[in-house]
Amino acid sequence: MKILLTGGAGYIGSHVLNLLGQAGHDIVVVDNLSTGRKESLLYGRHEEFSLEETGKLEELLKKENFEACLHFVGSIIVPESVEKPLKYYQNNTTNSLNLIELCVKYKINRFIFSSTAALYGDSAPGGICTEETQVVPINPYGRSKMMTEFMLEDTAKATDLNYVALRYFNVAGANVDLKIGQCSPNSTHLIKIASECAAGKRDKMAIFGTDYDTSDGTCVRDYIHVDDLAQAHVDALKFLEKDAESAVLNCGYGHGYTVKEVIETVKKVTGVDFPVGIEGRRAGDAGTLISRAEKIREVLGWTPKYDDLDLIVRTAFEWEKQL
Ligand SMILES: NC(=O)c1ccc[n+]([C@@H]2O[C@H](COP(=O)([O-])OP(=O)(O)OC[C@H]3O[C@@H](n4cnc5c(N)ncnc54)[C@H](O)[C@@H]3O)[C@@H](O)[C@H]2O)c1
DSSP: OEEEEETTTSHHHHHHHHHHHHTTOEEEEEOOOSSOOGGGOOSSEEEOOOTTOHHHHHHHHHHSOOSEEEEOOOOOOHHHHHHOHHHHIIIIIIHHHHHHHHHHHTTOOEEEEEEEGGGGTTOSGGGEEOTTSOOOOSSHHHHHHHHHHHHHHHHHHHSSOEEEEEEEOEEEOOOTTSSOOOOOTTOOOHHHHHHHHHTTSOSOEEEEOSOSSSTTSSOEEOEEEHHHHHHHHHHHHHHHHHHOOOEEEEESOSOOEEHHHHHHHHHHHHOOOOOEEEEOOOTTOOSEEEEOOHHHHHHHOOOOSOOOHHHHHHHHHHHHHHO
């Protein structure tokens, strides 16, 4: 298939590019390298420009006969979104609107969107989120993504476009062959930061909030290995090809770990101890976010292979050491 992949030089996009490239698809990546890196582009052709440059984007779509678009471009740091909301509405909402509009214009009718569990905010009873759980994001990042989901839903009703919105829970780890991994600067991802500590790249780290309503007071998240998540995109593409329907699907394993449990696992797996401070809650953090994970298995036939926190941590750490 001829595929447009935005944000393919980034963490998740590069892992999906790796699988789609291995499967022989013809892929063009649009990425401005603001947080991604060229070395992560293992397949495809790279067009280096920003999605804001709609003229260049339109030229590309007019020239190539894309059959599908996978949209990973986004700004993803929740605390930053609280400080600079308009950056998030620009990159996550306005840029998505322009892209969706061009996809409709050039009849690219299969669209896969990187959505997020941040849409659920604190709304799920016990923090267990089904796709039917009300979306009530509690930070600008989540709101900027929610609006794109709404645009896709309404556009799918009004045009021939079909989409799959994948609501990622906490993505972690590196490619099991260690060819690619997470490189984004200023990452706030827990396993990435703890791996940086274990690899000697940071002196210490902090836990934000120990007074949540969880087993040890720290936030609970559902950690999904990035290669399993990448496979979900391959499965979503097959679904769009075969069924020509739309779907909104959670991407998680259906169980979670507290921040303290994750840090202890990093220390155990790497054999390295490092100082961990305690700070207050961060703005915009929900207490517990765990996926109800049945629907994606039913709809896409997705079968995860790496539901193992030790393995997730080991790949993150091995990647961090060689980075
Ligand atoms: N990482 C997670 O845990 C997580 C969780 C939920 C959802 N998501 C979503 O997944 C997507 C990818 O996340 P990631 O972790 O790979 O982030 P990332 O920062 O590693 O990747 C984003 C990529 O997009 C590129 N980019 C950013 N803005 C651009 C623009 N305006 N024009 C062109 N290129 C641009 C960057 O250079 C980078 O390569 C995002 O949309 C994010 O919201 C990520």
